[in-house]
Amino acid sequence: MPLLKALACQFLALTITFLIANGLPIFHHPIIFLLSQSTLAVGGSILIRQPMWWIPIHLLFLPLVFIFFTLTIPAWWYLAIVIVMTLIFWGTIRGDVPLFLSSKEVAEVVTIFLEQEKANRFADLGAGVGSVAIPVAIELPNLKVDAWERAPLPFLISLWRGKNLENYKALRENFFNANFADYDVIFAFLSPAAMPEVSKKIRREMKSGTLFISSSFPAQNWQPESILHLSDFRKTVLYCYRIA
Ligand SMILES: C[S@@+](CC[C@H](N)C(=O)[O-])C[C@H]1O[C@@H](n2cnc3c(N)ncnc32)[C@H](O)[C@@H]1O
Incomplete structure (x- = not known):
């Protein structure tokens, strides 16, 4: 559509x-x-x-x-471009979230949150190439980081970037198959269209007292505990929700 x-x-x-x-x-x-x-x-x-x-x-x-x-240009170039774009943008044509990368400031702020929360397990829902999950895993070696990403090429890049990190797991899977109860902090940078279903699953599954951080897009009918305005190139806004 x-x-x-x-x-x-x-x-x-x-x-x-x-x-x-x-x-x-x-x-x-x-x-x-x-x-x-x-x-x-x-x-x-x-x-x-x-x-x-x-x-x-x-x-x-x-x-x-x-x-x-x-x-x-030789004809096979067109085919190669289509294949590469498909591997990067995978479900975008069906209305899925496309690949946009968070800034390093976002990763820094998420790391501070994880330290404050004394988190043991962290998930990035739709981790892309690991722009947040990789720096977080490097900074906090005792934290277990799950990077959920279903588009093949970003997943492979995230897998390769995390190959030497013992606390980092790249999962080539739909994050709706994850059990959110496993995590102390979850981060997502998705789209307004994805937020209702994601926040429903977050509220249903995450344990009381844990934290959900949504970059750029607020969850509907849910009062954030805090809102952070970053001064990165995208002027990212982070919405932080405490699970009741
Ligand atoms: C806007 S990008 C964010 C990338 C990364 N989290 C960051 O902040 O730089 C969203 C990513 O979510 C992925 N994605 C969207 N829906 C997904 C799903 N249901 N399961 C796994 N990955 C998904 C897309 O393929 C895309 O790479």
Whole structure:
């Protein structure tokens, strides 16, 4: 469904740009044509309230198609690019969370929380390439860190980065299969769409007194114990929830 919506935006933007170009010859210039099409596609995406991460995809889609067609690239390159993108973004087309990386400041703050909580076990739900889980595991060697990630390429990178860390486990699995009761602190950087189901499972399974930290996206109908505004490049906000 998200993919169909995205394709509809692209197609509509292309049609409108063709119609404009019919009446205004300046739009025959490839750069103006491409600028107009991608701006309209972004506008459509915002109008139908697609998540913000679709914006760069809409902006780049047709210009990249154009560039690839003008270059004489061997056909197998296209296949290789599709395979690599699929291995990185895995479930994104079905509406899953895409890969965005947390900053090192996020990892530092999560480490401080883990020390304060005297945590023994920690999970990163959707660990990506281990941007949070790896520095945490290095800083706190007595902490057991589980990095749940189901997209193959980020998982392999996280596995490789953690290969010498005895307290680090990369799991290539859906984190909904995890037992959240095993953890003292859980961290997640997901999406607004994923939050209702994740927070339901967190509240159902995590033990009383443990801590859930959600980066960037708050849980609905749940008062955070604290909210931290970081001054990293993304101006990350961390929402910290104490399990009752
Ligand atoms: C926004 S990235 C965050 C990466 C990392 N936690 C960080 O902070 O840098 C979200 C990751 O969650 C993964 N993901 C989404 N849903 C998942 C699920 N149900 N099980 C495992 N991984 C999932 C995606 O593949 C993506 O790599």
